[in-house]
Amino acid sequence: MAKTLNVPLVAMDYRGPTRAVRTPRRIGGHxxxxxxxxxxxLAQLVLVRPGMGLGWDEAVYVSQVSGHAPAxxxxxxRxxxxxxxxxxxxxxxxSTSLLRIYLALLSGLGLFLALRVWRGLFPVRVVALAGALFATLWVTVFYGPEVMPNYWVAIGALAGxxxxxxxxxxxxxRAALWGVGASxxxxxxxxxxDAVWVILPLLVLVVCARRWRRPRxxxxxxxxxxxxxxxxxxxxxxxxxxxGARLADxxxxxxxxxxxxxxLDQLRSLRGQTLCRPCTGSVPAPELIAWWFAMPLLAALALVVAVRARRTASxxxxLVCAATASAPYLFMIGYAAPRFLLPFYALLAIPVADALVHLVTAPRPSWRxxxxxxxxxxxxxxxxVQYAVLEDAVGRSTGARQDWARTAAELHRLGVRPPCVVTGQEALPIAFYAGCSSAQTQGHNASTTTADLLRTAGRTPTAALATAKDGPPGYARDWPSHRFGDLRIHVGPATGAAGSQG
Structure with missing residues (x-):
């Protein structure tokens, strides 16, 4: 016979937390x-594949700590x-594969610890189902092993x-108090x-609601x-x-x-686009977006059930923290990326799972x-549907990253080898793959001037990348040009292996 322990199970009403009610709970519920x-x-390791190269943003983040390429x-x-x-x-x-495996293991551990917090607040079956709902979204599986911050904000939000x-x-x-601070x-x-948006309702509650005021x-x-x-x-x-300047920037x-x-931009991105900027095109097929409309309906049902059961606060x-976490990305920004809403999905998973369990257990026994x-x-x-979208997203992302790797190999063949500099079209990820520095004279990643870049090109192997249909930058018009796929590689004067015009 399984042993039992007496542990507190939370009972809450709309006025705030009430006295804990002790009920038996089986050991091994975790x-x-x-x-x-x-x-x-396992889903990350099998479906995302550890060998998938690093993406654009990942190259930025990894380069800050990697010896493979300059920061x-x-x-x-960021x-x-x-x-x-x-x-x-x-x-x-x-090794990208080793990094992916490490992050997949770490993200799995993070999910377990965040879900563990909710035991006692909701039944085990609700918590486990909530974890499964969040963990099977294509965007969660895709970004779990990626060197991107959004999944970890979601884990912090769920645990916090x-x-x-x-x-x-x-x-x-005391453990819960430390957990709030750590999250x-x-x-x-x-x-x-993002952290400010998530914890804003918590701060308002402890400051403005008398029953919730706790200095610690x-x-x-x-x-x-x-x-x-x-x-x-x-x-x-x-x-x-x-x-102020950084926030404005x-x-x-x-x-x-x-x-x-x-x-609507976020809705369009649900077809598996990792970045939708500019976000144009048609709305995805109904089967790809039905879950997005089901979530708020199930969340509303969960709230009705909670009010009737006098455990509204939990x-x-x-729900409120999910709403504030999603607000800037639904109403304050001109483009979309599915990863932005990961904290929203993580927090919403608990009420949605509670609603689904209620739908299964509430009817009369004959209807169950x-x-x-x-x-x-x-x-x-x-x-x-989620895994079909995931397969498409992984395929497209893998193809783009393989293109960057091939371009980096071509740069090496042309003599652009470390120490080297790459500028122009998609220079940042290609430079990382080639082990070079990246530099831009304009745009969001502007880090140098034309004069400084020309001085560098006179003593360091340098390449300026442009699309095949575009002309080279003005400063690179006299540089030898090489056609490679959809790109033209313009090689600077310090590159000894620069060939003839392509």
């Missing part, structure tokens, strides 16, 4: 969440947290809101502005946020002219933040098999 985390890790220009919106997370592998190895609720229920729960620090370490909890939020963001703020003053790079409804708080069958079929179709 097995379900562990199984979800293991399956998620790329680091623009204002934060160095993900670079440091990748450093234990990237600092000594250039759960720890916040636990700390409110049991004021002696806020993780989010701010990865993307400080407020301190945990503020100290965690400050600890994670301090390096970003220091860098703002050291390299960008101050915090980040806004400009993102097209100018302000009232701009991007819901459902309402993740029907409800279970319908939900199971719906989830199976949903997973099938």
């Amino acid at each position: 097995g379900w969440t562990a199984a979800v985390a293991v399956a998620f890790t 790329a220009f680091f623009s204002a919106p 934060s160095r947290g993900i670079s440091l997370l990748a450093a234990p592998i990237a600092s000594w190895s250039s 809101v759960g720890c916040f609720l636990r700390a409110q229920v049991d004021r002696r729960d 806020a620090a993780l989010m701010a370490w990865m993307r400080p502005t 909890l407020l301190a945990a939020l503020v100290v965690g946020l400050g600890t994670g963001a301090v390096a970003w703020v220091v860098e703002a003053y050291a390299s960008f002219g101050g915090l 980040a806004s400009r790079i993102q097209g100018g933040l302000g009232w701009n409804i991007a819901v 459902t309402l708080l993740p 098999p029907v409800a279970l069958t319908l939900v199971a079929l719906g989830l199976a179709g949903h997973v099938a």
Whole structure:
């Protein structure tokens, strides 16, 4: 017979946390969440494939800690947290496969720890289903092993809101208090502005709601946020002219933040586009976007169920934090990338899972098999669609990265070898693949002037890349030109292997 332990199970109403109610819970309940985390890790390794090369943004982040290539220009919106997370592998190895495996294992562990927080707040089956819902989204599987910050903001958000609720229920729960601070620090370490949007409702609650006021909890939020963001703020003053200047620069790079409804842009990106800028084209087929419309309906059902069960806070708080986390990317930006909404999906997964469990268990016993069958079929179709989109996204991304690798090999053949400089069309990722520095004289990644670039080209192997249909930059008109696929490679005067006009 299985042993039981008496542990607190949270009971909450709309006024805030109430006295914890003790109910028996079986030992070994973490097995379900562990199984979800293991399956998620395996899905990354099998479906995303460790050998897939690094993407554009990944090249920027990895170059900051890698000995393979000089550090790329680091623009204002970026934060160095993900670079440091990748450093234990990237600092000594250039193997993308090893880096992917490391991040897949780490992301699986992160998911398990974040879900573990919610045990006691919701039944085990709800928590495990929430993890499965989040872990089977194509965007979650794709970005779990990527050197990108958004997945980790999502994990921090999921863990942080759960720890916040636990700390409110049991004021002696020091682990929950530390969890709030650590989660806020993780989010701010990865993307400080995203962290602010996620924890904004928590800050408002502990400051403005009398029943929720706890100085230690407020301190945990503020100290965690400050600890994670301090390096970003220091860098703002050291390299960008101050915090205000960096925020303004980040806004400009993102097209100018302000009232701009991007819901349709996010909808278009669900076909598997990793970046939709400019976001044009038709809306994806209904089967690809049905889940996006089902989420708010299920979340609303979960809230109704929670209100009736007098545990409103545990459902309402993740919904509100999900809403604030998604607000800048749905209403304040002029383009879309599915990864931006990962914190939204992670927080929404808990209420949605609760609603699905309610649909299966609430009907009369005679109807439960029907409800279970319908939900199971719906989830199976949903997973099938997600993995079909994932396969397409992985295929297109792999093809683009292979093109960069081939261009880098061609640069080496032409004599552009380290130490070297690459500028122009897609110069940043191609330079990383070639082991070169990247430089731009204009645009968001502008890091040099034409005069400085020409001086560099006179003593260092340099290549200017342009599309085959475009002419070379003005300063490179006299440089030898070579046709390679859709590109023309214009080789600078210091490159001894520059051939004749292609």
